[in-house]
Every structure is written in C-alpha cells, then in structure tokens.
Amino acid sequence: MKKGNGSLAGVIVPVLSILLALLIGAVIMACLGANPATAMKSLVVGAFGSKPNIGTTLTKATPLIFTSLCACFAYKCGVFNLGGEGQFIIGSIAAIYVTLTTGITGVPAMILALIAGAVAGGFWGFIPGILKITRGQNEMIISIMFNYIATLLMGVVYTNWLREGSVPQTQAVPKESQLPRVITGMRFTWGFVIAVILGIVLYYFLYRTSGGFKLRAVGINPTAARFNGFPVRRYILASFIVSGAIAGLGGSAELLGTQFRLINGFASGYGFDGVAMALIGQLNPIATIFVALFFAALRAGATTMQAATGVPTSVSDIIQALVIVFTVAGMALTKLPEFTAFLQRRAHRREKEVNNA
C-alpha cells in the first residue's frame, strides 16, 4: 500500500469535503428558517437514532455498496464501467426469473438467484469489455448505452412477460425465497452482510494477491504492464466481467432482500451514485463501504428531518451532491503541480528542522 502524501490527501480531502458540504447544508437550513442544529440532529436521529432507523440506513446502503464496488473494481484496472446500473438491473431480472419461474423456493432459490444475478451482470459487463479489447470501442459509451437497454428490457419484463394483473409490476418474490433479516427488528438483510464481505474480499484480492497486484499495475500503466509480460487485455476483460458480476449480485440481493418485485424506477440512479462513491472512497473497497453508508445515512435521515423540522429532503440531496463536487475538486487540487510543490517545500523545511533539533 502507498504511504506518504498521496494516501494522506486521500483521507483528508473526502473528510474535509464532507464537513464543508454539511456546513453549507446548515447554511441552507438556516436560510429556510430552520434551526440548523435541530435539523442536523434530526438527520442523525433519522439515520442512527434507533434500531429500526439503523436498519433502514443499512438497507439503503446495501445496493450502493454493490454499485460502488462495481465501479471501484473496474477503475482499479484503468477502465471505466459506467454500466453498473444496467448490470444491477440485469442481475435483478435474472433473479426474478429464478424465483418466479423455476419453482425452486427457499434457500436454494436464494443461492441460485444470487448466482444467476452475478452471472447475468457479468455477462452485461462482458459485452462492453470485449468490444473494448477487440475493437477498441469506448467502454464508457457502450456501458452507458447498455444501461438503457437493461432498463427497457426490465420494462418489458414488468409490463408484459411477468406482469401481475393490471398493475405494471412483476409478482413479488415468494416469502420463503426472500433474503431473511439478520437481526429481528432491523430491516436489513443478509444482502448487507454479503456486500460487506464482498468489499473485504475485493480489498484482499487487490492488495494482497498477485492477481490484484497485476490488475492495479495494468490500471496504472498498461504499457509497462504489457512490456513486463502481463496479459493486459485479459485483465481488462476480466475486470469488466467481475465488475458487472458485482453489480448483478447487488441487483439480485436488492430484489430478494428489499424490493421483492420489479417496478418502474427500480435501481434508478444507483449506477452513477456508485461511481461517485467509489471516487470519494479513493477506489479503496473498504473506504467505499463507509462512503456508501454515509450517503445511505443522509438519505435515511432526510425523511425524519423533513417531518421534524420542515426542511425538505432535497437539502440532503444538495449535501450529497456537494460532497461529490468538493471531493472531485479537492483531488484535482492535490494533483496540481503548485500544490505538490508546496507540500514538498513544507516537507523539506520540516526535515531540516528535525535535523537541526
């Protein structure tokens, strides 16, 4: 792992960004006539104030963790998978077919549906990946376009193929095939546990194994990786497939644990949220989990805040957006030559002082 200024900035910038965003959020709350302290407090209470509230936060965090890990993994290999949302949706479509049409129920159905979701998501990631390495197509454009295909395909599924009666939505996943809750009284399911374990596994893979080492090397400098005998294109394709599989797994977990049925608006926005969170988390899988939890808390707490103080939930959206803007701007700042020169000067001065002392 990297030490020194690089990773220090990686912690300081997101933390400062969050504080600054909260500060501006407080100013907005004050402008709306609310007491910022009360509003912030209700936000926190809404997110963490009680067992059910914590459960809600963890539930909201689950899909975000999956999509941000999806973005994170591909980025680490130097490619941009902006298709997390499509892969997530395809995963959930695979899962709903397994639970509704195979006749399998219970734990076997869950396991099968999760696997099917991962495989389907992986396939959805495979397509932009293979087009990139064989035809040099821009993976960002293709993966974004595949989001639309997935969303529209889901539309066909819930309006036609698996439609339940007059309402444009699918039937629900049967009770016995739904992911069980981990702790009674809290809404979150084993999906959350899977997401966290996945984050840890990815961290281990990226930083503790030879494969992850090579994947990162390919991401940083594909030319040097090729000169040193790494199969660069194979790594890029594999990273796309795995990245898609992570999102697909997330899609099936979300369906089996939280939503239970496909309906208009399912998963909307998760893909790009994931990209932003992966960036704020500095592409570190563990950090990414915490970032997703933070965003989920802002979302979960917003309703309580609105009910208690009249501050609209959109203030929470503003805070989230500001965090993203500040982090991206902050990271760009730390890469400016002027800024690095400033840090180096300071480091030199400190070294001198130490030597003199």
Added chain:
Amino acid sequence: MSELLRIEHISKRFGDFYANRDIGLTIESGEIHTLLGENGAGKSTLMNILIGLYQPTEGKIFLRGKEVRIESPSQAVNLGIGMVHQHFMLVDAMTVFENIILGDRRAKGLFVDRDARRKEIEDLAGRYGFNVQLDRLITEISVGEQQRVEILKALYRGAELLILDEPTAALTDIEVEGLFEVMEKLKAEGKSIIFISHKMREVLHISDRITILRAGENVGTVERGELDGQGLANLMIGRELSESHYEKHEPDGRTVAVMDHISYHKDSKHNGLNDVTMKIHAGEIVGIAGVDGNGQTQLAQILTGVIAPEEGSLSLKDSRVSAFDPLEFIRSGTAHVPEDRNLQGLVSDMSIADNLVLKRTETEQFSRGHGLLLKRKAISSYAADMAEKYDIRCRSIEQDVRSLSGGNQQKVILAREMESGPDLLVVAHPTRGLDIGATRFVRDQMVAARDRGVGVLLISADFDEILEMSDRILVLFEGQIMGEYSGKNPPIDEISMAMTGK
C-alpha cells in the same frame, strides 16, 4: 544573390547546458541551405529560435540587414519565416482548404471570403506546380500530399524563408523526388530554404550550401562540392577514437538470438525494419549505431516480443519463436531495459518494492500459493537488498518510483531485469538523461552481465556510448543493416558514413 537572414553569435542556454553556442549563419535569397547534425546537435533549438518559440540567451538576428527580434511564432510568420515541422501540424478532420486558411490573419470578422481565398490558393499552387485537391480531408490524402499542404500553407502566409525539418523522413523515394522538384521551383522563385537532414545522399544532391552543427556549435559552412560525404560525416560526427574503459570481447560460438530476414513495415523508412539478419552471441555486447528513428525501437520491441515482425523469423537460444508475446520472451530468458523508462519500464505510481518484484509476484519467494497471498516481508527485505546492491538512492523502498531521479529509476529497472538471470538483455538508450555517476554504474552493470555470459543488445543514439561499450557494432539506417564492424578499433569514418546512409 542577396542576404536574406543573418544570425550572429546566437547562444541558447538551458540551465547550465548550451543547446546552441555562439552560432553564426547567413542565408541568401534563393538558396537551399542544409543544416546537418546528429540528434541533439542543436538544429531544432536554432530553428525554434528562428520561428519565435525560443528566445536566444545571446546574439542577434538580422532580416534583410535589419535587426529583428522574433518574439512569437505569429511574428515569425509576419516576417516571412515559415516552418514545416517533421510532424505535420494539420487538422485531420478538416479539408485541405480549411487547413490552409486556418489562422489566417487577414480573415477579420466572422466571415471568410471563401471564393477569393480559394482563388488565391489555386493561383499559388499553380505557380509552383502543386497538385493539391483542396476539398479532400487531410485523412484522405497521402503523406507526401500533406507535406505539400504544409508548404502551401507557409507560402500562403507569405513565407520567404521556408524551414523544412527532416522533410524526407516520412516520404517514399518517389515522393522525395517530388519534394526536391518543389524545392528547386521555390528556389527559382527566389525563396530561401533551410533544409534539415542527416541523409548524406539527399544533402549532397540538393544543397547549395551546408552548415554542420555539432554539440550546439557551428563547426563549418561549406559550398556545394567543397567536401564529399566522408568529409561532411567526419565534421558532423567529429570523433576521435578514445581508449575504451572496458575490455572488448570476442564472443564464443553460442548464440542467444538469431534474427533471420526480419521485416516490419518495411516500406516505411522511418520506424520500420527491412530484411534484418543478425546474431547475438552469449557474452558479447552488440551495439546498434544510427540516428534515432531508423528502426531501433522496432528492433528492440521485436527482440522482446512486444511487436511481431511481418516477415522473417527469430530464434532465441536455438528455438524458433512462434508467438510474439512479452511473457513468452521473459520466460525464455529475455530481459529488457526499454527506451522510455516511465512509460514502458516502470509502473510509476507504485512503490520501488512493487516495481522490483513486478514480474515475480507469483513465485514461491514472494507469495504463498502462486500469488494467493503476497509475502509482504519477503518483498520488503528483497527490495531493501536490491536498493543496497544496485545503489538505488531513496528515502524508503515504499516510495513511489515516480519520485526518484532518472538515474535511480533506471537502477530499479536494471535491478529487476538483471536479477531475472537473463540470457539476452535488450537495452535501449540506457543512459539517456543520466548523470555521470549513474551512467558509469549502468555501463558497468552491462559489462558485468556480458562477462557472466549474457548476450547484450545495446541500442543508443549516443555514438560515444556505442564505441565505448560494443564488442561488435551494427549500423541501422532506414531499417536496414548498413554494415557490421568490430568493436576493437572500430573504423569511425566508415561507421559515420553508414549512419548517414552511404
């Protein structure tokens, strides 16, 4: 003939380094004046001064007898100085016509009087016998035609002095003849041309006068016919044989690599290889002499499996290579110190330790279970040993390689490649940009490898380095081997001629 341009005592210093030192030069109206010099002799710096990209540290420039200061490229255009760069400055997605009028100062306001401009360009093209299709896109026309567009663009902007920077490098023989015809016509119209080249045949053919630059200084201006090719080459290279620090070896019989009639992009004179046959024996350093861009890069990349030749075959240690893939070459004992350290050799945003074990993370030494768990401690202690052994000066082995000096970066690569225990070591420009200490260290390591029985291929644009290091010298020109010479008392005259294509 009258004097068009005169420069006096021009010097350009970068830090302590003089790229140009006290250069004087006159260009007459209606002459073709060649600037001859090796890479780094200061030709480009001088031209950049003339077109206003650099300001000289000292010295004066006179145009038609009047002193001028050229402070920007647009001012150079106004003064009638136009340059055709080696890499064309054309917008691919625009038509020839649009490229020519692009940035035209006369086009004031929002609208361009296209018809008038077109007429003007057509007249100009007609006058010089240019056959250009104004409405084709740049991407649709040949390289030779693109060059004519560049020349036309300069003429359209009123150039009286035209600088052509290695204009023949990218052209086919027929296109070169066409270019020479154009140059003669321009000359007949009273335009002056500065022609930059190091191809002796062309230089002797087209020049009225020739100025030779060496190490930033003007070492002589001669009239056409005053010196023959040998005389020019001697002036340009200007080397006396000095005693090498290293003892030269005769190789034993074993070969580590055999290239048999290898070709790659063979019709391209630049960056191609044409029917190259050569052997590298165990325990010798084979030096490739030649001006950059004559196929050296491709030679190194074929020998390390980065690119595949289009014709011919390659054998490593007597077994013919079937798949050109760097991994296969590494497995069969090839090590590579590539020409671009940061781009090709190192993953700069990873640590020194990571870069040292780059190719070996799956070995028993550095991981459990074929890479399932990296042995961090083993990697760290190995890296610390290497830093000691190869004199890599750093604060910590966990430091990013990017933050090291060029010399220390090169030592990281050298450590990694030497420790792989190669049979063949391909080294490209190993001391470029290095200080004396690091240069010495790198060279010592190469000789030590040779003495252990490694076959070393050394590619360098630094002729001194080739003379100093090589047991055998091959000259590469336009992708062809022009000659083979012993590294012991090498015939410098002959080699310098071969480097310029004769």
